[in-house]
Amino acid sequence: MLGSLAERAGLRIAGGSDAAVTGFAIDHRKVAPGTVFGAFAGAAVNGEDFIPAAIAAGAVAVVARPEAEVSGAIHIADATPRRAFARLAAQFFTPVPETIVAVTGTNGKTSVAELTRQLWRMAGHSAASIGTLGVTSSDDSVTTGLTSPDIVTFLSNVSGLAREGVTHLAYEASSHGLAQYRGEGVPVMAGAFTNLSRDHLDYHITMEDYFAAKMRLFDEVVADQGTAVIWADDAWSGRAICRVTRRGLRLMTVGETGEAIRLVSRTPGQLGQVLEIEHDGQRARINLPLIGAYQAANALVAAGLVLASGGKPDMTFDAMARLQPVRGRLERAAITPCGAPVYVDYAHTPDALTAAITALRPHATGRIITVFGAGGDRDQGKRPEMGRAALEHADLVIVTDDNPRGEDAADIRAMVMAGGLTGAGSAREIAGRREAIAAAIAEAKTGDIVLIAGKGHEQGQIIGRGDAMRVLPFDDVAVARESAAAPGRELA
Numbered sequence: 001m002l003g004s005l006a007e008r009a010g011l012r013i014a015g016g017s018d019a020a021v022t023g024f025a026i027d028h029r030k031v032a033p034g035t036v037f038g039a040f041a042g043a044a045v046n047g048e049d050f051i052p053a054a055i056a057a058g059a060v061a062v063v064a065r066p067e068a069e070v071s072g073a074i075h076i077a078d079a080t081p082r083r084a085f086a087r088l089a090a091q092f093f094t095p096v097p098e099t100i101v102a103v104t105g106t107n108g109k110t111s112v113a114e115l116t117r118q119l120w121r122m123a124g125h126s127a128a129s130i131g132t133l134g135v136t137s138s139d140d141s142v143t144t145g146l147t148s149p150d151i152v153t154f155l156s157n158v159s160g161l162a163r164e165g166v167t168h169l170a171y172e173a174s175s176h177g178l179a180q181y182r183g184e185g186v187p188v189m190a191g192a193f194t195n196l197s198r199d200h201l202d203y204h205i206t207m208e209d210y211f212a213a214k215m216r217l218f219d220e221v222v223a224d225q226g227t228a229v230i231w232a233d234d235a236w237s238g239r240a241i242c243r244v245t246r247r248g249l250r251l252m253t254v255g256e257t258g259e260a261i262r263l264v265s266r267t268p269g270q271l272g273q274v275l276e277i278e279h280d281g282q283r284a285r286i287n288l289p290l291i292g293a294y295q296a297a298n299a300l301v302a303a304g305l306v307l308a309s310g311g312k313p314d315m316t317f318d319a320m321a322r323l324q325p326v327r328g329r330l331e332r333a334a335i336t337p338c339g340a341p342v343y344v345d346y347a348h349t350p351d352a353l354t355a356a357i358t359a360l361r362p363h364a365t366g367r368i369i370t371v372f373g374a375g376g377d378r379d380q381g382k383r384p385e386m387g388r389a390a391l392e393h394a395d396l397v398i399v400t401d402d403n404p405r406g407e408d409a410a411d412i413r414a415m416v417m418a419g420g421l422t423g424a425g426s427a428r429e430i431a432g433r434r435e436a437i438a439a440a441i442a443e444a445k446t447g448d449i450v451l452i453a454g455k456g457h458e459q460g461q462i463i464g465r466g467d468a469m470r471v472l473p474f475d476d477v478a479v480a481r482e483s484a485a486a487p488g489r490e491l492a
Contacts, residue, residue, distance in 0.1 A: 002019045002020075002021050002036070002060065002061055002074065019034075019060040019061060019074060020034055020060070021034055021035075021036055021060065021061075021092060022034030022035060023035045023036070023092075024036045024037075024038070024085070024088075024089045024092060024093075024152050024155075025037055025038070025054075025059075025152060026038040026040065026047065026085070026150055026151070026152060028047075028050035028051075028053045028054040028057065031053075031054045031057040031058060031059050032057065032058055033057075033058030033060075034058060034060055035054070035057075035058060035059050035060065036059065036060065036061045036062075036063065036076075036085075036088065036089070036092075037051070037054040037055075037059040037061070037062045037063070037073075038062075038063045038064075038081065038082070038085035038151075039051050039054070039062055039063065039064040039068060039081065040064075040081055040082050040085075041065075047064075048064055048065070048068045048069075051064065051068065051069070051070055052071075054073075055070075055071070055072045055073045059073050060073055060074060061073055061074035061075070061076055062074070062075055062076065063076040063078065063081050063084050063085040063088065064076075064077065064078075064081050065077065065078070065079065065081055066078070066079065076088070080181075082151070082180055082181040082182075083181045083184065085151065085181075086151045086155075086181045086182075086184035086185050087184065087185055089151060089152060089155050089185065090155060090184065090185020090186060091185075092155075093155035093156055093158065093159040093185075094159060094162075095159060095162045095163065096158050096159055096162050096169075096186050096187070097128075097158070097161060097162050097166050097167050097168060097169040098167050098168075099125075099167060099168045099169070099189060099309050099310070100158075100168075100169045100170075100171070100186050100187060100188050100189060101116065101169070101170050101171075101188065101189060101190040101191065101192070101305045101308070101309055102170070102171050102172070102173040102183065102188050102190075102191045102192070102217060102221065102222070103116075103170065103171075103172060103173060103191065103192040103193075103194065103301070103305070104172075104173040104174070104175070104178065104191065104192070104193055104194070104214045104217045105192075105193050105194030105195050105196060105214065105231075106194070106195055106196050106197045106349060106351065106352070107194060107195055107197065107294065107347075107349065107351060107352045107355065108194035108195065108294065108297065108298045108301070109131060109132070109172040109173070109174070109194065110131050110132045110133055110172060110326060110329065110346070111295070111298040111299075111302075111326045111329050112170075112192060112194060112298050112301050112302045112305070113129040113130070113131050113170040113171060113172050113302075114129050114131075114133065114136060114170075114326045115298060115299055115302035115323055115326065116129070116170040116302040116305045116306060117129040117136060117168075117170050118302075118319075118323055118324060119302060119303065119306045119311070119316055119319050119320070119323070120168045120170075120306060120309075120311075122319040122322060123306070123311060123312070123315055123316070123319065125167055125168045126165050126166050126167050126168065127166065127167070127168040127169070127170070128161050128166045128168070128169050128170075129169070129170045129171065130149070130154070130157060130158070130169065130170075130171040130172065131171060131172030132172060132346075132457070133326070133327055133328075133457055135157055135161070137161065137164070137166065149182065150182055151181065151182045151183075151184065151185075154171075154182060154183055155185060155186070158171075158186055168309070170305065171183060173191070173214075173217050173221065175210055175213040175214055176213075178213050178214065178216040178217060178221070179213040179216070183221070184221065187223050188217075188221050188222050188223055188226065189222075189223055189226050189227065189308070189309055190222065190226055190227040190228070190229060190305055190308035190309055191217045191218055191221065191222040191226070191227075191228055191229070192228070192229040192230070192231075192301050192304065192305050193214065193217070193218075193228070193229070193230050193231065193234075193237070193240045194231050194234070194297070194298070194301055195231060195234040195236070195237075195297075195351070196210070196211055196214065196234065196235075196236040197349055197350065197351035197352070211236060211239070214240075215240065215243045218240070218243050218244050218247055218249060219243060219247060222247075222249060224248075225249075225250070226249050226250070227249060227250040227251075227252060227308040228240075228244040228249045228250070228251055228252065229252045229253075229254060229260075229301055229304035229305050229308055230244065230251065230252070230253050230254065231253075231254055231255050231258075231297055231300075231301050232253040232254060232255040232256070232257045232258040232259075233255040233256050233257055233258075233297075237253075237255075241253070250308075252304050252307070252308055254297075254300045254301055254303075254304045255297065255300070258300075260279065260304060260307070261277055261278075261279050261300055261303060261304055261307075262277060262278040262279070263275060263276075263277055263296070263300060264276040264277060264278055264283070266293065266296055268291065268362040268363065270363070271289065271291070272287065272288050272289040272290055272291060273288050273290070273291060273292075273295075273296060274286070274287055274288070275288050275296055275300075275320075277300070277317070279307075279313055279317075280313065282313075284313075284314075284317045286317055286320045286321060287321045288320055288321065288323065289321065289322075289323060289324075289325075290323060290325060290330070291330060291359055291360070291363060292330055292355070292356070292358070292359020292360070293355070293358065293359060294355040294356075294359060295329070295330060295359065299320055299323060303316050303317065303320060327456070327457040328344055328345065328346050328455075328456025328457030328458070328476075328477075329345060329346055329456065329457075330343050330344075330345050330356060330359060330360075331343065331344045331345070331456075331477065333452070333476070333477040333480040333481060333484075334441075334477075334480045334481045334483075334484035334485075335484065336441055336444050336450075336484045337484070338444065338445055338446045339446050340366075340441075340444035340445065340446065340447070340448045340449060340450060341363075341449055341450070342441060342444075342449075342450040342452065342480045342484060343356075343360060343449065343450070343451050343452070344451075344452045344453075344455075344456060344476045344477050344480060345451060345452070345453050345456055346453075346454070346455070346456025346457065347372070347453040347454065347456075348374070348375065348402070348453070348454045348455075349382060349386070350382055350385040350386050350388070350389040351389075352453075353370075353372060353386055353389045353390055353393075353453055354389045354392075354393055356451060356453055357370060357389075357390070357393040357394050357451060358393060360449050360451055361393075363449060364447065364448060364449040365447035366445060366446065366447030366448040366449075367394075367395035367396055367444075367445075367447075367448045367449075368393070368394045368395050368396075368448070368449050368451060369394065369395065369396045369398070369440045369443055369444055369448055369449070369450045369451070370390050370394035370396070370397050370398070370440075370450075370451045370453060371398045371400055371433075371436050371437055371440045371450070371451070371452045371453065372386065372390060372397075372398075372399065372400070372402070372451075372452075372453040372454045373399060373400045373401050373402030373412065373413065373416065373433070373454055374386055374402055374412050374415070374416050374454070375402045375403045375404075375405065375412075375454075376402075376403060376404040376405035376406060376407035376409070376412055376462075377405040377406050377407060377465060378405075380415060383412065383415035383416045383418075383419070384415060384416065384418045384419030384420075385419060386416055386419065387399070387416040387417060387418065387419025387420060387421045388419040388420050389419075390419075390421075391419065391420050391421055391424060391426065391427060394426075394451070395426060396426050396427075396428075396440075396443065397421060397424075397426060397427040397428070398427075398428045398429075398430055398436045398439060398440050399413050399416050399417055399421060399427065399428070399429045399430075399436075400413070400429075400430050400431065400432065400433045400435075400436035400437075401413070401431060401432065401433050401436075401461070402433075402454045402455060402461075403455070403458075403461055403462040403463075404462070404463060405462050405463070405464065405465050405469070406464060406465030406466070406468075406469075409431065410431070413429055413431070417429060433461065433474065433476075433479075434474075434479055437452055437476070437479050437480055437483055438479075438483040440452070441480065441483040441484055442483075450480075452476045452480060455474075455476050456476070458474075458475075458476075459473065459474070459475050460472060460473055460474055461473075461474040
């Protein structure tokens with residue numbers, strides 16, 4: 001069986017190829033008799049160190065670099081073992097949904113994947129999405145805990161969805177996932193690019209490296225003769241279009257300068273916005289029940305993916321009027337007793353923070369009060385930029401803790417405040433996130449809007465790292481509702 005899998009994946013096996021395969025694992029503690037073990041060098045741990053333990057547990061084959069020492073099992077040697085493992089595992093985890101699309105970009109991936117799922121569902125398909133929110137299935141149920149699934153988890157879930165009858169799947173292709181081949185092997189008929197701005201430079205080092213990781217979606221992952229849906233109005237869109245053209249994929253551009261779906265006008269309303277678009281020479285008016293320019297962009301990119309996968313234009317554009325907000329993405333969490341709405345958003349980059357505040361601005365007759373922080377053990381360079389973005393676009397800024405992880409929370413806040421917030425009358429620093437949210441809501445008056453940014457849908461606050469790491473229960477939406485229900489009361 002192993003030999004036939006490897007042959008279909010285009011891999012060569014040394015040392016025999018007829019072993020029976022029962023599963024795949026990249027954690028030696030999950031190896032059982034008949035397992036193929038993937039031994040990869042990571043940032044903190046080298047999987048090759050656990051090859052003997054995996055073989056002792058019953059691994060029949062090990063996918064690793066040619067120079068790795070493998071004794072007692074078949075050695076599948078490849079200079080890029082993560083890719084080789086993914087291609088091999090993809091032959092094992094079958095069936096898969098017949099229609100699969102993927103979306104990459106710095107901001108908007110979660111929303112585009114989920115909105116695509118909703119549009120497919122309204123067209124009568126059994127659809128699902130996989131990404132930061134977890135697995136959202138065709139009946140709208142959500143299984144969380146899969147923010148960044150490894151290749152085995154990803155393929156297992158994709159195959160499981162197909163066995164449950166799911167025919168259409170949209171998944172997020174993060175830069176980490178693309179760089180580490182964590183979403184490989186499935187037939188991706190269309191891919192989307194939303195935008196690119198500073199994020200994850202602790203991992204990718206430069207913006208060029210970050211962009212290159214994103215472009216693997218079009219360079220290698222989308223199937224030959226597949227389609228690329230590009231948001232045309234981003235500074236990096238032209239370069240993404242060049243990569244798509246070079247590969248020879250079908251190109252669909254979306255946005256104010258888009259050709260496949262052109263955004264002619266956008267008029268904000270109290271609870272949404274009216275979009276006028278042009279597609280195939282025809283104009284359409286869409287009453288989109290989501291607020292903000294970036295939500296309009298996400299919805300139009302999702303519509304592009306639906307059209308690229310065979311959806312009917314009229315049905316798709318009509319369905320956009322029935323889209324539901326995505327959890328933690330400009331989600332209205334509460335309304336204060338004085339009538340000020342409180343929104344929660346996942347924005348955790350300078351551009352995303354700017355977009356969220358800008359999205360809310362047309363809906364505020366008073367001030368925008370923004371609460372946010374920055375994550376620990378992540379790109380430190382973006383912290384002062386986030387401070388500058390908040391100060392430039394919000395009227396009152398409260399800097400607080402996000403997920404400090406292994407760093408000193410006070411040091412993180414100081415870096416954010418260094419973005420021009422220190423000494424500013426419109427900026428405050430409140431360490432406790434619960435207290436910061438309560439203070440913002442107590443401050444809000446009629447006509448104001450409160451934005452709580454950075455954690456969105458997350459249900460916990462990460463403190464510490466390694467064996468000392470703790471995840472404290474924390475939900476921005478729940479805390480906002482508690483604070484709005486009892487302003488001025490100190491919450492336990």
